[in-house]
Structures are given as structure tokens and as C-alpha cells.
Amino acid sequence: MYDWNALWHEREAYRTGFDIHHNDANELADALRAKLIHPAAHPEEVAVYENDDRYILAGHAGGLQLLEVLKHGLFDITLRFVTEDEGQNVPLPYVEIHVDNLATEEQAVWRGEARLDDEGRIWVGKRTLDENVLPAMPFDELSFTDNAEFREALSRVWHEDLPQLRPLIEAWFHHGGAAPTHEEPAHYGDADRVQQICDRYAEIVRREQALLSRLFSDDELRLIAGVIAGIHFDSAASCRGVWLAVEARIIDDELDQQFQIDSEALLGKLKNLSYAQEVALIEALSPLQS
Known part of the structure; x- marks a missing residue:
């Protein structure tokens, strides 16, 4: 869900010491009155606890320390x-x-x-x-x-x-909102600039995939994966309109009955996706094609 170790280091100034008779970051659930959701696999990693309104990170830095992170601040x-x-x-x-x-x-x-x-x-x-x-x-x-x-x-x-x-x-x-009829091949700059673009693209996809994982059920994602398995997205523009392909397969092959999902609800969600979300969906499900 989050890079807990990165969060631990980014907010180093907000850590506080914690005095307890043992030194095990994974054994603080009772003391913190919180649920352990991410154990520390190694001494240099942090353990993560959760209660209703916050996460509590526990780690070692010259002794056992805690970092409280309010959930409403993780936007x-x-x-x-x-x-x-x-x-x-x-x-x-x-x-x-x-x-x-x-x-x-x-x-x-x-x-x-x-x-x-x-x-x-x-x-x-x-x-x-x-x-x-x-x-x-x-x-x-x-x-x-x-x-x-x-x-x-x-x-x-x-x-x-x-x-x-x-x-x-x-x-x-x-330019009146219109792209030129004939465009020269795009030149994105040197290697550092291309890497910057790739990093930003990856971050956009990561954020959108996190949203999509809550929007669609597992069965809906399996259905979509089955549909796009036979589609080649050769250009950026071809990623638009995934719902059309899904609708066609539902009509022809009755995939909604096979996966026991509400086709109308699924198509409604697909139609409301932004372009970035459609790309993220394709990126997430393409590995399932094999």
C-alpha cells in the first residue's frame, strides 16, 4: 500500500522514543492498542500498526522509536x-x-x-x-x-x-484545440529527460492502479483481462475505449454470465474511466495475457 520504510525516513523529525521492557518492533500490538498489519522482516525495516485513524510505524534508530501518521494526511x-x-x-x-x-x-x-x-x-x-x-x-x-x-x-x-x-x-x-494534420516524430530530449518522463508515467500509472483496484472486483478484472488478451495496443490512442471491446465480448460470448457479474454496472464503470485510468488498467492486466 505504501513504502513504509521510505515514509519512516522522510518523517524522521517526527519520530518519538518508546520505552518498553523488550526491543521487538513486532510485539507492540497490546502496548499500542493497534493491529500489526506489516511486520518488520529485518531489524532495519519498520513494523506497521493500524488503528481507526492512524498508522504507527515502529523501528530502531538508537533505540526503539515510533512514528504516528494520521490517515487523513496521506492524500x-x-x-x-x-x-x-x-x-x-x-x-x-x-x-x-x-x-x-x-x-x-x-x-x-x-x-x-x-x-x-x-x-x-x-x-x-x-x-x-x-x-x-x-x-x-x-x-x-x-x-x-x-x-x-x-x-x-x-x-x-x-x-x-x-x-x-x-x-x-x-x-x-x-491552435483551436486541433493537432496538426502531419506531425514530425516527437523528440523527447536526452536520456535524463526521457527517464524523467518514464518516472512520471510510472507514478501516474501506480496511482491510477491503486484507485482501480478498489473500483473493480476480482471477477470484473478477470473478465477485462480476458478481453484485452486478444487486443494489441500498438499506439497510445488505441488505449481509449476499452469498454467497447468488453461490451462486444459480453454480447457475443456472454462473459458476464461466465464470470457472474453485472454487465451494466461494469460497462458503466468502464465508460467513466479517464484516459490515464484506461492506460493504467491495460498496464495492470496485460501481464495476465500469457
């Missing part, structure tokens, strides 16, 4: 500029801010239409990028919506990350 925020119709009933193009918290099993999305006015100002929702004012993003469905750390992170996304998309947004409007 991820993803910013996207969306230019293709993903069935969200929002005029194109738009900015999407997706919040996900695996620990609390919550997620929410805010979308704001992007437009360019006659004065060349970029609007997202009811605010311009030049105003330096965060629009109303209630995220009422999140239990941690009023958490100061979460609100500060949202503010950073709006004030620091979103302005970096300005050239991309302006280019979309200046």
Missing part, C-alpha cells in the same frame, strides 16, 4: 488539463483536480472549465490564473476537507502547479 492530489471528452459533462477543455486517499478510502474530483478571454487571460472556473485567488473547492465528500494540511496542499497546486500549465493551455486555444 494525493493530481492536476490534469483535459482536452478530450471523457464523458464528464464539462465543456472542453477543463482543469481537473483529483484527490485520493488510500488510507481513508476516499476520493473526490473538482473540475473547472478553462477559457481564454479577449484580453488573453486564462480563466479556470470563475477565477483567472492572474488573480492568485483559490476558487471555492468544497470537497464536502472528504472527511479531511477542512484539514489545514490538505487546504495548504490544494493552495500549492493552484498557485504553483497550475501556472506551469499556462503554456499548454494557451497553445490549445491558439
